[in-house]
Amino acid sequence: MSDGRINLKLKIWKQSGPNFPGSFADFEVQVSPDASFLEMLDELNNDLESKGLEPVAFESDCREGICGTCGLVINGQPHGPIPKIATCQLHMRNFKDEDTIWVEPFRAKAFPVVKDLIVKRSAFDKIMYAGGFVSVNTGGVPDANAILIPKEKAAESFDAAACIGCGACVAACKNASAMLFVSAKVSQFALLPQGQPERYERVQKMVKVMDDLGFGSCTNTYACEAECPKGISVRNIARMNRDYFVAKVKSANLEVEV
Amino acid sequence: MATILNAKIPEGNISEKWTNHKFNMKLINPANKRKYQIIVVGTGLAGASAAASLGELGYNVSAFTYHDSARRAHSIAAQGGINAAKNYQNDGDSVYRLFYDTVKGGDYRSREANVYRLAEVSGNIMDQCVAQGVPFAREYGGLLDNRSFGGAQVSRTFYAKGQTGQQLLLGAYSALSRQVGKEKVKLHTHKEMLELVVVDGIAKGIITRDLLTGEIESHSAHAVILATGGYANVYFLSTNAMNCNTTAIWRAHKKGALFANPCFTQIHPTCLPVHGEGQSKLTLMSESLRNDGRVWVSKIKKDMREPNDIPEEERDYYLERKYPSFGNLSPRDISSRSAKEVVDDGRGVKGGEAVYLDFRDAINRLGKNAIEEKYGNLFEIYETITGDNPYNMPMKIYPAPHYTMGGLWVDYNLMSTIPGLFVLGEANFSDHGANRLGASALMQGLADGYFVIPYTIGNYLASDKPELIPADHDQFKKDKSGIEDLTKKLISINGKHTVDELHKKLGRIMWNKVGMARNEKRLNEAIDEIRNLREEFWKNVKVVGSAEGLNQTLERAGRVADYLELGELMAYDALERKESCGGHFREEYQTEDGEALRDDQNYSYVSAWEFKELGKWEHHKEPLEFEYVKLATRSYK
Ligand SMILES: Cc1cc2nc3c(=O)[nH]c(=O)nc-3n(C[C@H](O)[C@H](O)[C@H](O)COP(=O)(O)OP(=O)(O)OC[C@H]3O[C@@H](n4cnc5c(N)ncnc54)[C@H](O)[C@@H]3O)c2cc1C
Numbered sequence: 001m002s003d004g005r006i007n008l009k010l011k012i013w014k015q016s017g018p019n020f021p022g023s024f025a026d027f028e029v030q031v032s033p034d035a036s037f038l039e040m041l042d043e044l045n046n047d048l049e050s051k052g053l054e055p056v057a058f059e060s061d062c063r064e065g066i067c068g069t070c071g072l073v074i075n076g077q078p079h080g081p082i083p084k085i086a087t088c089q090l091h092m093r094n095f096k097d098e099d100t101i102w103v104e105p106f107r108a109k110a111f112p113v114v115k116d117l118i119v120k121r122s123a124f125d126k127i128m129y130a131g132g133f134v135s136v137n138t139g140g141v142p143d144a145n146a147i148l149i150p151k152e153k154a155a156e157s158f159d160a161a162a163c164i165g166c167g168a169c170v171a172a173c174k175n176a177s178a179m180l181f182v183s184a185k186v187s188q189f190a191l192l193p194q195g196q197p198e199r200y201e202r203v204q205k206m207v208k209v210m211d212d213l214g215f216g217s218c219t220n221t222y223a224c225e226a227e228c229p230k231g232i233s234v235r236n237i238a239r240m241n242r243d244y245f246v247a248k249v250k251s252a253n254l255e256v257e258v
Numbered sequence: 259m260a261t262i263l264n265a266k267i268p269e270g271n272i273s274e275k276w277t278n279h280k281f282n283m284k285l286i287n288p289a290n291k292r293k294y295q296i297i298v299v300g301t302g303l304a305g306a307s308a309a310a311s312l313g314e315l316g317y318n319v320s321a322f323t324y325h326d327s328a329r330r331a332h333s334i335a336a337q338g339g340i341n342a343a344k345n346y347q348n349d350g351d352s353v354y355r356l357f358y359d360t361v362k363g364g365d366y367r368s369r370e371a372n373v374y375r376l377a378e379v380s381g382n383i384m385d386q387c388v389a390q391g392v393p394f395a396r397e398y399g400g401l402l403d404n405r406s407f408g409g410a411q412v413s414r415t416f417y418a419k420g421q422t423g424q425q426l427l428l429g430a431y432s433a434l435s436r437q438v439g440k441e442k443v444k445l446h447t448h449k450e451m452l453e454l455v456v457v458d459g460i461a462k463g464i465i466t467r468d469l470l471t472g473e474i475e476s477h478s479a480h481a482v483i484l485a486t487g488g489y490a491n492v493y494f495l496s497t498n499a500m501n502c503n504t505t506a507i508w509r510a511h512k513k514g515a516l517f518a519n520p521c522f523t524q525i526h527p528t529c530l531p532v533h534g535e536g537q538s539k540l541t542l543m544s545e546s547l548r549n550d551g552r553v554w555v556s557k558i559k560k561d562m563r564e565p566n567d568i569p570e571e572e573r574d575y576y577l578e579r580k581y582p583s584f585g586n587l588s589p590r591d592i593s594s595r596s597a598k599e600v601v602d603d604g605r606g607v608k609g610g611e612a613v614y615l616d617f618r619d620a621i622n623r624l625g626k627n628a629i630e631e632k633y634g635n636l637f638e639i640y641e642t643i644t645g646d647n648p649y650n651m652p653m654k655i656y657p658a659p660h661y662t663m664g665g666l667w668v669d670y671n672l673m674s675t676i677p678g679l680f681v682l683g684e685a686n687f688s689d690h691g692a693n694r695l696g697a698s699a700l701m702q703g704l705a706d707g708y709f710v711i712p713y714t715i716g717n718y719l720a721s722d723k724p725e726l727i728p729a730d731h732d733q734f735k736k737d738k739s740g741i742e743d744l745t746k747k748l749i750s751i752n753g754k755h756t757v758d759e760l761h762k763k764l765g766r767i768m769w770n771k772v773g774m775a776r777n778e779k780r781l782n783e784a785i786d787e788i789r790n791l792r793e794e795f796w797k798n799v800k801v802v803g804s805a806e807g808l809n810q811t812l813e814r815a816g817r818v819a820d821y822l823e824l825g826e827l828m829a830y831d832a833l834e835r836k837e838s839c840g841g842h843f844r845e846e847y848q849t850e851d852g853e854a855l856r857d858d859q860n861y862s863y864v865s866a867w868e869f870k871e872l873g874k875w876e877h878h879k880e881p882l883e884f885e886y887v888k889l890a891t892r893s894y895k
Pocket residue numbers: 299300301302303304305322323324325331332333334335336337338339340422423449450451452485486487488497498499502503505506542660661682683684685696697698699700701703
């Protein structure tokens with residue numbers, strides 16, 4: 001940890017609302033290398049505010065890489081240059097004195113810009129409303145240890161469930177596909193006994209809403225996995241495709257049987 | 259010192275109170291539930307579980323959050339785990355023991371009946387979460403795994419790696435999502451509650467601001483539930499998420515809800531130290547690290563050597579030395595205060611504000627792989643933030659404000675002193691007394707939301723038969739224009755200090771004078787300083803931008819305005835409580851060897867404050883009676 005502050009040039013996307021054109025604006029900051037990227041933006045904003053100028057709008061909350069609120073494209077990469085972290089976990093010691101940094105919002109048709117660096121990601125929630133749950137009401141469920149679950153299965157399910165819903169996978173994908181996000185949720189349940197009863201129905205419902213909301217299709221470029229702050233694996237996509245295929249076959253069979 | 263508060267604790271033996279109460283409460287016929295409108299503010303563990311469960315029962319629920327999605331609530335950041343008295347480890351746990359530990363851990367300043375109920379439903383919470391598909395950690399045989407947490411000698415904490423809060427919240431969020439999909443819950447995101455509407459003394463609705471459009475809106479209901487979290491951000495630097503704030507409960511307080519034990523704040527012992535002026539928040543390193551990490555400092559003042567160069571005999575493992583039976587797992591308040599002591603003594607890391615948390619011995623004993631399996635992700639987080647590798651170099655940690663035990667006063671039914679206003683989760687004061695044990699907040703939030711409120715709100719609706727008041731009623735109009743005026747005022751001041759600068763100043767006063775160790779002189783100074791700062795705020799705050807549309811500075815300004823009032827009440831409460839208990843340590847009241855000196859004779863009560871006017875409160879007391887847990891000096895030696 002050094003004490004010397006570094007000087008940076010920032011090119012930040014400014015856009016006053018969803019229906020206005022945006023453009024990059026230039027800023028200069030001096031910051032401690034121990035500060036986080038968002039603390040650097042805080043300092044910039046405090047400076048702007050004290051001069052009576054509008055701050056740069058960006059969202060964050062936990063600043064620990066878990067809530068999924070933050071999300072910026074930094075020098076062309078969602079969540080910046082360091083793999084497997086969210087924007088809020090990026091620290092300025094990863095930049096050099098006199099660097100120029102480009103900062104943009106996550107871009108996708110399904111994620112309209114709200115203001116500056118903030119985008120609306122409610123499309124993700126809508127996919128969840130369609131089927132991202134196990135249909136059990138509160139109360140009347142079996143004892144927590146009634147069903148044994150192999151350690152590796154639980155761990156694999158956890159790894160899928162670790163998705164923070166940030167949307168970097170969509171922003172990273174040239175087709176703006178949401179397959180990594182959706183497959184992570186589908187896989188979490190598909191890997192657990194609790195998720196079995198609705199397994200095939202769930203995948204169809206979630207995929208349908210995903211398609212309706214204007215997310216693109218997956219062409220297996222794996223850009224999503226590379227930018228995902230939680231290292232969600234593309235194996236989940238393969239698993240979801242399998243389940244989706246089985247679901248289709250099952251529903252086709254059903255029609256034949258009826 | 260007026261009214262004695264009625265906690266409405268049911269009759270009977272402690273183990274039967276909740277069962278009897280459930281039987282005696284009035285029910286609403288399933289077909290009639292849809293005639294009731296319920297507002298839930300907050301979609302953290304408490305709010306999401308409440309909204310989902312009430313939707314399932316058939317009520318019409320409107321849920322509100324200032325986040326863009328219900329999944330982002332601060333609960334998501336909880337790391338360590340959730341307690342439940344399952345006794346799966348066969349190590350002597352029971353509902354009674356969890357109850358006992360929680361009352362003792364809270365330093366005998368909580369209500370026995372509430373805590374017992376919490377312990378009683380803790381097992382149901384685990385059942386529910388597992389059924390929802392929450393992927394908890396498991397053993398090789400496929401059973402759920404447990405770990406132990408500070409303040410307990412049994413292993414009753416369930417976890418999902420270091421992301422337990424995330425997995426529990428996503429479980430509650432998925433249950434909520436199901437109800438949103440069925441249109442039983444209407445979810446309002448990006449909407450901040452700015453006022454509680456009270457008509458004839460009864461809670462009837464809320465006023466919100468749409469954070470994207472700036473529109474101020476009225477919402478009416480038969481009952482209002484606040485599940486809006488804690489207020490540790492009054493210290494500016496805390497482990498809470500950036501947007502956590504006190505506005506919802508503070509404004510309800512100013513409308514008549516009593517505020518209980520505001521000075522009871524928890525300072526968490528294992529957080530990363532401050533790096534500099536630009537620091538925006540503090541990061542918690544899970545307490546579970548204390549299972550294997552050893553806390554120490556040098557025996558020598560201002561020892562500038564690197565930690566690995568300090569030989570064993572010159573290290574002071576002060577927790578193990580002072581508290582041999584709990585050692586590094588001593589409760590949070592004790593661990594935090596001990597860290598402050600050694601730092602005040604000049605023995606912190608290189609003379610500064612930090613102590614070491616060292617895994618060297620655990621790595622030697624268990625091997626690097628075992629440590630990596632347990633704490634790998636936490637070690638990674640540490641390295642990302644600090645640039646140091648904890649496998650080779652002890653972590654540096656220091657206490658930070660983390661959780662607020664105080665909150666709105668509620669009775670056994672979780673109803674505040676305003677009929678029709680219920681308060682759940684960290685926002686109420688109910689279960690943790692003067693100190694919360696690790697892994698108990700998640701348990702309480704979910705107990706309140708899944709298993710308590712669905713019963714008690716039905717009883718209120720069935721017995722009190724509240725009416726629905728239209729949202730264009732005069733009181734709604736009045737409150738709405740009040741909020742519009744407040745917003746305009748904040749923008750029009752256009753002074754010379756930014757909101758953050760003023761918040762940081764308040765934080766410094768709170769940390770130095772209403773923080774880990776308090777005394778009369780400093781508390782009085784704090785009150786004066788906060789008042790002056792509040793005056794300065796209203797004269798000289800600078801809020802750029804307009805009231806229309808997204809304006810994050812305006813959002814923060816409103817929250818800081820409320821902190822500037824709450825801070826003063828915290829200092830008053832700390833001043834009034836002339837004893838040391840849990841997170842509240844008054845330097846005047848300590849034993850010869852520096853331990854907290856509780857005064858059960860005079861202070862065995864809940865302080866509940868009634869707002870009169872700015873800077874003036876009336877003090878009420880709820881006496882605490884301990885029928886089951888024997889009052890004793892809390893010893894972890
Ligand atoms: C870093 C960290 C780690 C923790 N780890 C643990 C742990 O391991 N075990 C444990 O038991 N506890 C832990 N805790 C404590 C625990 O996480 C919290 O006490 C608990 O999650 C609070 O839940 P809640 O539902 O009451 O509130 P929150 O989760 O804070 O939710 C508050 C909700 O209210 C909404 N809200 C607030 N005000 C308004 C308003 N005015 N208008 C509209 N919406 C509003 C927010 O949008 C949010 O949805 C931890 C806390 C922190 C900070």
